[in-house]
Amino acid sequence: MRRFLSMTLVLVLVLTLIEANRRGKNHRGGKHEKSRLESDCGASETLYGKCVPEDGDCGDGLRDATCKDKSYKIHCRIPCNWKKDISDCKYRFGPWGPCDGDTNTKSRSGTLKRALFNAECQTTVKVSKPCSPKVKKARGEKAAN
Template sequence: MRSLLSVTLLLLLLLALMLSTEASRRPKTHKGGKPRPESECSSAETQYGKCVPEKGDCGDGLRDATCREVTDKIPCRIPCNWKKDISDCKYKFGPWGSCDSATKTKTRSGTLKRALFNAECLATVKVSKPCSPKVKGTGGGRKSN
């Protein structure tokens, strides 16, 4: 009786394992989309369009991937803290400059590290942001006796 119970549990465990491996072999799908097609083209042959977010300016979206006159939509993502015009280009940025009192902004420049999806990128870019209204403290605020 005990061995029959053990064999039954073992079979159920094997069945669950087979179902989970089968589920992992299924093609990945984008929310509400078709499975991503297996392409015969290399990434060098494929022309990629801009990532277009589903809602707003950032988040999950779709981009066109064209190869041999066949265009597919593939999933992509634009980080919400990233600039739209340089989203497919990765830059290494230096430190923020001092606050410009006339424009109340500070800037920094970045040099191109790599271009994603065959994007056309500028060699250097400048980004700016508003100056922080808060003055940073000296850290800690401990009183000395």
């Protein structure tokens, strides 16, 4: 019985070491590790280019980063629900306006909250989207049968 427990303990130890070694080889680093520049430049000294997605208009991509006459490609991501022309600028938007019957669109404006990666941003932007085909009912109003 003692021999069986010793053998089991050795087997568990070996499997633990193998698993730890396998995890160490496959470790890719944290979210920000792949975006870090290989130099001693700070964020204020680095000039960043626009994020260019690898496929389509959004998703993972690459951006140029230049510091002290050296250029690097770093990973970036454009969210798929974000507007392409204002992707490096973050805005605080107000509520959607009423639907314009002529164009069948509604719009809202936003003021600049912050600029990412030293981007050139407009102080205010206006975005629009198609109106919803459904008419919303007021609270407490029942459907007519």
